[in-house]
Amino acid sequence: MFILNSHQIAAADQATINSNNISSIDLMEHAAKQCFNWLHNQLQNQNIKIHVFCGIGNNGGDGLVIARYLYENGYNITCYIVNFSEKRTKEFLVNYNRLKEIGKWPTIINSENDFPEVAFEDIVIDTIFGNGLTRSPEGFTKELINYLNSIKAFTLAIDLPSGLFTDTSVIDKETVLKASHVLTFQTPKLAFLLPENSDFFETWEVLDIGLDSNFIKSLNPTLNYTIKSEILQLYKPRKKWSHKGTFGHALIIGGSFGKIGAVTLATKAALKIGSGLVSAYLPKCGYPVLQIAVPEAMVEVDNDTSLEYFNFKTNATVIGIGPGMGTVEKTANGFERFIKENKLPLVIDADAINLLSQNKSLLNFLPKNTVLTPHPKELERLIGTWKNDFERLEKTTDFSKKHDLIMVIKGAHTVIIDSTSKYFNSTGNPALATAGSGDVLTGIITGLIAQGYEPINAAIFGVYLHGKTADIAISETSYETFTASSILKYLPNALLDLFNKDDNLIENNKSDI
Numbered sequence: 001m002f003i004l005n006s007h008q009i010a011a012a013d014q015a016t017i018n019s020n021n022i023s024s025i026d027l028m029e030h031a032a033k034q035c036f037n038w039l040h041n042q043l044q045n046q047n048i049k050i051h052v053f054c055g056i057g058n059n060g061g062d063g064l065v066i067a068r069y070l071y072e073n074g075y076n077i078t079c080y081i082v083n084f085s086e087k088r089t090k091e092f093l094v095n096y097n098r099l100k101e102i103g104k105w106p107t108i109i110n111s112e113n114d115f116p117e118v119a120f121e122d123i124v125i126d127t128i129f130g131n132g133l134t135r136s137p138e139g140f141t142k143e144l145i146n147y148l149n150s151i152k153a154f155t156l157a158i159d160l161p162s163g164l165f166t167d168t169s170v171i172d173k174e175t176v177l178k179a180s181h182v183l184t185f186q187t188p189k190l191a192f193l194l195p196e197n198s199d200f201f202e203t204w205e206v207l208d209i210g211l212d213s214n215f216i217k218s219l220n221p222t223l224n225y226t227i228k229s230e231i232l233q234l235y236k237p238r239k240k241w242s243h244k245g246t247f248g249h250a251l252i253i254g255g256s257f258g259k260i261g262a263v264t265l266a267t268k269a270a271l272k273i274g275s276g277l278v279s280a281y282l283p284k285c286g287y288p289v290l291q292i293a294v295p296e297a298m299v300e301v302d303n304d305t306s307l308e309y310f311n312f313k314t315n316a317t318v319i320g321i322g323p324g325m326g327t328v329e330k331t332a333n334g335f336e337r338f339i340k341e342n343k344l345p346l347v348i349d350a351d352a353i354n355l356l357s358q359n360k361s362l363l364n365f366l367p368k369n370t371v372l373t374p375h376p377k378e379l380e381r382l383i384g385t386w387k388n389d390f391e392r393l394e395k396t397t398d399f400s401k402k403h404d405l406i407m408v409i410k411g412a413h414t415v416i417i418d419s420t421s422k423y424f425n426s427t428g429n430p431a432l433a434t435a436g437s438g439d440v441l442t443g444i445i446t447g448l449i450a451q452g453y454e455p456i457n458a459a460i461f462g463v464y465l466h467g468k469t470a471d472i473a474i475s476e477t478s479y480e481t482f483t484a485s486s487i488l489k490y491l492p493n494a495l496l497d498l499f500n501k502d503d504n505l506i507e508n509n510k511s512d513i
C-alpha cells in the first residue's frame with residue numbers, strides 16, 4: 001500500500017471532499033468515529049478516566065468528535081483545548097459548537113497553570129497536532145507534552161503522536177508526546193518506519209477513512225508498505241509441465257575457514273525457496289560440510305581455506321555472493337577479477353559488500369539491477385554517513401540511481417530501494433536478529449531470481465517471506481530460541497500463509513529491535 005507524504009495526504013483529503021460529495025465535516029466525523037469505535041471496543045464502558053487533549057486545527061477537530069462520542073456513551077471524560085493559537089479551523093469550530101450543544105464545555109489550557117491532574121491509570125487521547133505540524137511545539141505546549149510524558153499513562157495518538165513530523169526528522173526529542181498506540185488515517189506514515197523514531201510510539205495501525213483511491217494512485221507515490229495482498233500478486237504459480245530446469249540454477253559463492261556455515265545456510269535457503277538447481281562454490285575445507293548438510297546441492301571448490309581463484313564451471317542463472325567469504329587479500333583480488341568478468345545477475349551480501357566498499361570502482365562493473373543486502377554498518381561503509389534516517393533513505397536512493405542497483409537495507413522495517421521507489425517490509429520481528437539470518441535472506445533472494453522473479457520483486461518477496469517466518473514461528477517458539485535454521489523451517493508456512501485470507505493486517509505490533 002502507498003505511503004503518502006504530508007502534502008499528498010492533504011491533497012487526497014481535498015480531492016476526496018471535491019470528488020465524493022462528502023463535506024470535510026462529514027469526513028472528519030467518519031474518521032474520528034472510527035477512532036471512538038476502536039477505543040469503545042477496547043474499553044467496553046469501563047469507568048476509566050479519559051483526558052482528550054485537542055489542538056486548534058483539524059487534529060483537534062478529531063479530538064472534539066471523539067470527546068462527543070465518549071460523553072454520549074457515558075464515559076468519564078474531560079476534554080481540553082490546548083490553546084496554542086487563535087487560528088481555529090472551520091472543522092474545529094463546528095465540532096467545538098457541537099460539543100457545547102450537548103452541554104459539554106471543554107477546559108481551555110492557556111498556560112502551565114492550567115495543566116490538569118492526570119494519573120498513570122488514566123487514558124490520554126492525543127489530538128494536539130497531526131499532519132499539519134510545521135515546526136516543533138514550543139512554550140506551554142512543549143511543557144504539556146513533557147508533563148504528559150512524565151506520567152506515562154496509556155496514550156492513544158490520533159493520526160500521529162503530537163510533535164512527530166510525517167516526513168522529516170524530529171529536532172528536539174522533548175517535543176514529541178509519546179504514544180502507546182497510534183490510530184493513523186488512510187496510509188502508514190514514513191515516520192513510523194524509521195528506527196530514529198522508535199521512542200515515540202509502541203504500536204500503530206491504519207484506519208481506512210475512504211480517501212479517493214484513484215486520486216491517490218494518480219499521485220504516483222514512490223513510497224510503499226508491502227502487505228500480503230500485494231505480495232500474493234508477485235507469486236509465480238508453477239505450471240504442470242514445468243521441470244527443474246524451468247526454475248533456474250542458483251550458485252552461492254562464499255565461505256572461509258570458520259565461516260562455512262554462512263554459505264551452507266544460503267545454499268539451503270536457495271534450495272528451500274524453490275530454485276531448480278543449486279550449486280555452492282566455496283573453499284576446499286568446506287566441501288564435506290556442505291555435501292553432508294545439503295545433499296541436494298552440487299559443490300565446486302576453490303583454494304584450501306579461503307576463496308582465491310573464482311574459477312567455477314557451474315552454468316548458473318544467478319549468483320549470490322558474499323556469505324562468510326572473508327576479506328583477505330587473495331580473496332579481494334579474486335573477487336575483483338570475478339566482478340570485472342561476470343555478466344550474470346548478482347545478489348551481493350556481507351563480505352562481498354565490504355570488498356565493494358574497499359574498491360568502489362568495482363561498482364561500475366555490476367550488472368544492472370544487482371541486489372545488495374547491507375545492514376546499516378555495511379551501508380555506511382558503502383555510501384558514507386548520514387545525519388538522520390530520512391537522509392539515509394535519500395542517500396541510498398541516489399546511490400541506487402547512480403549505479404542502477406537494488407538496495408535492501410536490513411533492519412526492523414527492511415526497506416528495498418531502487419531508482420524510483422522504496423518498499424518498506426511489513427513482516428518480521430526481533431527474533432530475526434540472530435546469526436546467519438542475513439545469509440538465509442541472500443539465499444532466498446538468489447533462489448527467487450533463479451526462478452525468474454525480477455530482481456526487485458525477488459527482493460520484496462524474499463524479504464517479506466523471511467520476516468513472515470519469524471511472525472509465524474513466534475507463537476510456537478520464542479524470540480530467543482529462533483535461529484537462522486528456524487527461518488528455513490518456517491519458510492513453507494510463510495509461503496502457504498499467502499493463500500490464507502484470514503488476515504491482511506495493516507498494523508504494526510512488533511517491539512523494537
Ligand SMILES: NC(=O)C1=CN([C@@H]2O[C@H](COP(=O)(O)OP(=O)(O)OC[C@H]3O[C@@H](n4cnc5c(N)ncnc54)[C@H](O)[C@@H]3O)[C@@H](O)[C@H]2O)[C@@H](O)CC1
Pocket residue numbers: 013014024027028029031032055056057058059060061062084085089128129130131132133134135136137138158159160185209
Ligand atoms: N478533512 C480533512 O482534511 C481531515 C483531516 N483530518 C485531521 O486533520 C489533521 C490535519 O489537520 P490540520 O492540517 O488542521 O493540522 P493539525 O491539526 O495537525 O495542526 C494544527 C495547526 O497548527 C499549526 N501548527 C503547526 N505546527 C505548530 C506548532 N509547532 N506550534 C503551533 N502551531 C503549529 C498549523 O498551522 C496547523 O494548521 C490530520 O492529522 C487529521 O487528524 C481527519 O479529520 C481526516 C479528515
Ligand SMILES: [K+]
Pocket residue numbers: 059126127128129130157158159160161162
Ligand atoms: K495527534
